[in-house]
Amino acid sequence: MEIPGAHLAADLHFNDAAPVRLRMVAREPLNPPGAAVRGLFAALCATFAGQLSLARTIEIDGPELPLSAMGWLEELRRYLYAVRSYRDGRAVAAYGCFADRSAGPDPSHLDRDDSRTALLFLSGGIDSALSALLLDANGYQVVPVHVTGVNGDVAVSETEERAATRVAGELGLPLTVFDIVSEPPLAELAAGWTTVPPSFPSVNTVPHGRELLLLSAAAWWCESAGTAASVAFGVENSGWSDTFRLNGHSYPRSDTQSERGLTALQRLSSYCQPGMLTLVSPVAGLTEYRKFVDFSRWRPDLLNVCSFCFWGVCCGLCQKCSLYYVIGRSLGSLGPQYRNSPMKLPSEYLVDALRRPLDPRYRERQVALIDIDSAGLWRDGESSLRSLVRKVRPTLLHHRDAWRRDLLRARYNVSLPAKFALKRWG
């Protein structure tokens, strides 16, 4: 497919498979991208698609990046390959060339300019919508940007674009949209290359490393506008600083949505477009619990507008829906209209939380469920979950207040300017 007008393009070849063509198209007129942006796009696309296929070699066909930038690109490639291998149950060693050079993030090297223009990647979910509120409250001029086609599922992509358009509209901000066009489609590539195919509700089609594609949009926008910007990702916090060990090396659990991943992206962009992009992640230091509590008290009207379901349908059963559902119920808030209740035929995420009452991975669900029980907020059809709660009630009740305090605490976040205030609502 030929695309008229200014766009970014990358042609990729992996493992003797059919070539992959990736394009990024701006819906609003932007200046044609210069060599720095075209080089960055080609390198980031090659790394992004390379990890989907676990390609043995990655050749970048585009303007060359500075040598110093290549070191950080290699760092990101290692993280992405490791996370993909780990989750697919493959041996990383088979894919070679992993040398652990990383000393972890060093905030003193982040070269912060703290531009007051904040380009915010708005997916339409609570993370990015809350990021918009926090940036605005900290005096930034927020430019919401939405990139379609990065999550590998057409239906989810359409839901997210609708949600992002509505959230931007409610915030009174014009939305800038970029489209990622992939031949063959990313969903097809990811499905063909993973050993863990998508299956409802637990494994979705969202590929790792989407921030690589988003960064290209930010680089192009800044170059075209001739302005530096703070680039805000509303990334997940849950595995923000977590690492895992594989074959004797340590890797960030959440690839580019991690402290180390975002630090590497920051360094890479500093070498390609010096002083232009400062990456920030306003919500990365907050738990899902705190985000939901703050957001539902700050802008309850937006809860029904946001999209957060892994499947784009407010299913009520995926990890995200089931979490937000119980927190919402514990707060007595109406929240969005879910298609299913995770509390009736209890979702595995809730049952596991009660079977392992001292496991910190389930804190948010445990606090929400004991709050629901204590306030007598049970509904018809929830008796089997209620009896599970009753069995561990003494343990949950004993720890609840301390756990809640911990969930509401803001954690240190390497990608925020020192003066950024994580103002708390409610």
Ligand SMILES: [Zn+2]
């Ligand atoms: Zn869902």
